[in-house]
Amino acid sequence: MDSARSPIRTICCIGAGYVGGPTMAVIADRCPHIQVTVVDLNVERIDAWNDPDLARLPVYEPGLDAVVGRARGRNLHFTTEVDGAIAAADMVFLSVNTPTKTRGVGAGQASDLRWIEASARQVAAVARGHTIVVEKSTLPVRTAEAVKAILGAAQQNGSGPANGETKTFSVLSNPEFLAEGTAIGDLESPDRVLIGGEDASAIECLAGIYATWVPDERILRTNLWSSELSKLTANAYLAQRISSINSIAALCEATGADVREVGRAIGTDSRIGSRFLQAGPGFGGSCFQKDILNLVYLCRHYGLEEVAAYWEQVVTLNTWQQDRIARMVVQRLFGTITGKRLAVLGFAFKADTNDTREAPAIRICRELIEEGARLVIVDPKVSSAQIAADLGQPPSAAEGGWQVAASPLEAATGADAVLILTEWREYARLDWDAIGAVMRRPAWLFDARAIADADAARAAGLNVWRVGEG
Numbered sequence: 001m002d003s004a005r006s007p008i009r010t011i012c013c014i015g016a017g018y019v020g021g022p023t024m025a026v027i028a029d030r031c032p033h034i035q036v037t038v039v040d041l042n043v044e045r046i047d048a049w050n051d052p053d054l055a056r057l058p059v060y061e062p063g064l065d066a067v068v069g070r071a072r073g074r075n076l077h078f079t080t081e082v083d084g085a086i087a088a089a090d091m092v093f094l095s096v097n098t099p100t101k102t103r104g105v106g107a108g109q110a111s112d113l114r115w116i117e118a119s120a121r122q123v124a125a126v127a128r129g130h131t132i133v134v135e136k137s138t139l140p141v142r143t144a145e146a147v148k149a150i151l152g153a154a155q156q157n158g159s160g161p162a163n164g165e166t167k168t169f170s171v172l173s174n175p176e177f178l179a180e181g182t183a184i185g186d187l188e189s190p191d192r193v194l195i196g197g198e199d200a201s202a203i204e205c206l207a208g209i210y211a212t213w214v215p216d217e218r219i220l221r222t223n224l225w226s227s228e229l230s231k232l233t234a235n236a237y238l239a240q241r242i243s244s245i246n247s248i249a250a251l252c253e254a255t256g257a258d259v260r261e262v263g264r265a266i267g268t269d270s271r272i273g274s275r276f277l278q279a280g281p282g283f284g285g286s287c288f289q290k291d292i293l294n295l296v297y298l299c300r301h302y303g304l305e306e307v308a309a310y311w312e313q314v315v316t317l318n319t320w321q322q323d324r325i326a327r328m329v330v331q332r333l334f335g336t337i338t339g340k341r342l343a344v345l346g347f348a349f350k351a352d353t354n355d356t357r358e359a360p361a362i363r364i365c366r367e368l369i370e371e372g373a374r375l376v377i378v379d380p381k382v383s384s385a386q387i388a389a390d391l392g393q394p395p396s397a398a399e400g401g402w403q404v405a406a407s408p409l410e411a412a413t414g415a416d417a418v419l420i421l422t423e424w425r426e427y428a429r430l431d432w433d434a435i436g437a438v439m440r441r442p443a444w445l446f447d448a449r450a451i452a453d454a455d456a457a458r459a460a461g462l463n464v465w466r467v468g469e470g
């Protein structure tokens, strides 16, 4: 079925975040005949999505401004009028946040499903006629069951609109595989689209929308649970590769090998593949850690202790990598950084995003602050307010404080060390002669992404540590 044959004409997406916003923008762009309304309770966020200045969208994602610019006001709308948009929709996407629980049963591992439940209840209350409900948030396996139960109760109640019309629902799982920073390319040309469900006609309605621009052989249909579990598994596999290469990076540093050479050597094996072999300060982002912890929780729930322990180690290694980098910085700076100025380049969890969720920079900076350093942080897209929220303290020039600077050069002025924590392209082209000239000696470059021109930094008189280089 192509989209012209899909009966879906109105979509509502609950949640205007990093997933909902870009995904709906691309659907609206590719399917001009479908009205797409993205709703959120967060007024500020919706206002930012409606900002006439496309440079001020709440999500920074290369290419997103152009897509939103084409579709917004035509068939892409952002609003806080949640009920109206749900009532009008043939299809509702649930794209709300599902962070790891901070308290109660499963704290630290299970996902907090309160926003999913709240939005499912809202759909149950105000939807009209037949509505296809699509899980888009990353969810633990069997969440669709809860969503179905809530919607099923509304169905049985017959708590339909006043005219006596009955409401019915189909629930689908359609996990998102986009990576931040490349979201638009990932959405426009996905490796695959995964649709899980039991209602074949609902599956084809959603498949028909994607078929507008995605070849049919890339649209995979599975049962609900396989679809949910595939998302967790994909993220666990990807994260596992990063922990694996970071573990080898530590061994390279101890033995004199170079992790980039090892990565290149193993990556040419087509069974291994060359991607996701970059050693660094550990993975961040809203998905990897959360999804692995979900998997661990699920395995424990089913009594699979060895399986749980196996995946848990991926997260343990990731945290260790961050701790080890912070400790190494202290140790190389003569065992103390109290009062020392350290320039931190990059705070986002990866390049080309303004997202800092689970960013390795947060943990590393907190540890350096704990040691009494004076941090001067630069990031091209992360605001000072976001850094304050992540570090849990306002900016200050005091010992154990942090401030922002406008440029790497300004941050490095008077600093004992420069730390690169995010692989922003501009950090590959830094002018080390200029930076070296304004630093206090002996000066250090700690390059946790191995992106800087290490030879130029050495030539400028800096001592250099690069992740994975022995």
Ligand code: UDX
Residues within 6 Å of the ligand: 176, 177, 178, 179, 180, 181, 235, 238, 242, 275, 276, 277, 278, 279, 280, 281, 282, 283, 284, 285, 286, 287, 288, 349, 350, 351
């Ligand atoms: C990830 C998945 O890639 C995506 O499919 C899923 O939908 C959401 O989670 P994302 O977290 O946005 O996407 O970015 P990704 O590119 O996967 O990077 C995750 C983290 O791993 C980043 O901190 C990145 O710096 C790190 N990373 C990635 C490495 O350290 N080395 C690598 O080789 C690749």
Ligand code: ADP
Residues within 6 Å of the ligand: 014, 015, 016, 017, 018, 019, 020, 039, 040, 041, 042, 045, 082, 095, 096, 097, 098, 115, 116, 118, 119, 122, 137, 138, 286
């Ligand atoms: P993701 O990365 O999964 O997109 P975000 O946290 O960026 O996660 O976005 C999720 C959005 O969902 C937030 O903007 C939040 O305000 C919104 N949200 C959560 N619950 C509801 C709800 N019941 N109704 C509308 N929006 C909601």
